[in-house]
Amino acid sequence: MQETTISILGAGAWGASLANLAIANGNRVRVWSRRGSETLSAVLQGADIVLSAISMKGVREVASQIQSLTPSPETIFVTATKGLEPETIYTPSQIWQSCFPHHPVVVLSGPNLSKEIDQSLPAATVVASRVATAAATVQLAFSSSRFRVYTNPDPVGVELGGTLKNVIAIASGVCDGLHLGTNAKAALVTRGLTEMVRIGNCWGAKTETFYGLSGLGDLLATCNSPLSRNYQVGYQLAGGETLAQILAKLPGTAEGVNTCQVLVQLARQQNIVIPITEQVYRLLQGEVTPQQALDELMLRDIKPEYN
Numbered sequence: 001m002q003e004t005t006i007s008i009l010g011a012g013a014w015g016a017s018l019a020n021l022a023i024a025n026g027n028r029v030r031v032w033s034r035r036g037s038e039t040l041s042a043v044l045q046g047a048d049i050v051l052s053a054i055s056m057k058g059v060r061e062v063a064s065q066i067q068s069l070t071p072s073p074e075t076i077f078v079t080a081t082k083g084l085e086p087e088t089i090y091t092p093s094q095i096w097q098s099c100f101p102h103h104p105v106v107v108l109s110g111p112n113l114s115k116e117i118d119q120s121l122p123a124a125t126v127v128a129s130r131v132a133t134a135a136a137t138v139q140l141a142f143s144s145s146r147f148r149v150y151t152n153p154d155p156v157g158v159e160l161g162g163t164l165k166n167v168i169a170i171a172s173g174v175c176d177g178l179h180l181g182t183n184a185k186a187a188l189v190t191r192g193l194t195e196m197v198r199i200g201n202c203w204g205a206k207t208e209t210f211y212g213l214s215g216l217g218d219l220l221a222t223c224n225s226p227l228s229r230n231y232q233v234g235y236q237l238a239g240g241e242t243l244a245q246i247l248a249k250l251p252g253t254a255e256g257v258n259t260c261q262v263l264v265q266l267a268r269q270q271n272i273v274i275p276i277t278e279q280v281y282r283l284l285q286g287e288v289t290p291q292q293a294l295d296e297l298m299l300r301d302i303k304p305e306y307n
């Protein structure tokens, strides 16, 4: 296998898992963390691929720092973050691309609960870019018998699948926490996917992308797994804990909490109908109880399934 030099930014759960996958494939891998001893400049030296697994709140800051280091024009930037920037409503790949307009940017996203990947359980993911050769390079660097990597030409669609499903995963945690049953869960996930497509189309994402691994695939994984931090937030809200209590003890980042706020702001500006996301927002704000949110959704005006 061709040896590639990969610099991974962020030594959280997902950064560490991706580093291990890349090392196992024989790549030269360096990991940067703001808490570590190595400088960003040293870790980026000679990198063919710079992969960011930084949580949303740190992406802009780190991308700006790298701008001043003028990386080689061949460097491929890969983003594995699943969130939205509140001030600009940019996705992480849009931030990277705006900071590095002449570099290829690749999105890596899929049903990839890091704890399962750390146990070497099989998983699949998607690497998406407008630059097909860049996606192929990343595919080759990460593909193995336990991690199957597909390419895709719709980066924003792939990225939004991973980002938008986090809000539905919170709702799914509530659904299971209230013991609403399998029919309710199926309805929630299916109508959640409809909301994801509706929002995604505003960004110009392709509808079909949401029916792939990075959309439906990741939706199924996170809506059905207690390993998902977003699911855990919903489950614990259903148990009567406050958001502040839950976040204080949550292991790592639940991006869906901030994503939900950004989506509601966008939907209100652009008249997009996203009732599940609206109810998750109201629940996170403490404006409704889980039972009230459920009643609001069930008692909406009756309508055709598609319109």
Ligand SMILES: NC(=O)C1=CN([C@@H]2O[C@H](COP(=O)(O)OP(=O)(O)OC[C@H]3O[C@@H](n4cnc5c(N)ncnc54)[C@H](OP(=O)(O)O)[C@@H]3O)[C@@H](O)[C@H]2O)C=CC1
Pocket: 009, 010, 011, 012, 013, 014, 015, 033, 034, 035, 053, 054, 055, 056, 057, 058, 059, 061, 062, 080, 081, 082, 083, 112, 113, 114, 115, 251, 252, 253, 255
């Ligand atoms: N865990 C998973 O299963 C998966 C996670 N993701 C996505 O990957 C992203 C990271 O998730 P995860 O690793 O689980 O989260 P963690 O909370 O475990 O790690 C977040 C990482 O981001 C770093 N970070 C945050 N803010 C800054 C900043 N301002 N400057 C530098 N570094 C910063 C943290 O550094 P520090 O430790 O110093 O705070 C940490 O290394 C999220 O967007 C998540 O949705 C995607 C797929 C799977």
Ligand SMILES: O=C(CO)COP(=O)(O)O
Pocket: 082, 110, 111, 112, 113, 114, 162, 166, 169, 218, 221, 222, 227, 228, 229, 230, 231, 253, 254, 255
């Ligand atoms: O995105 C993920 C799996 O694909 C991880 O989900 P959580 O961030 O909810 O843990």
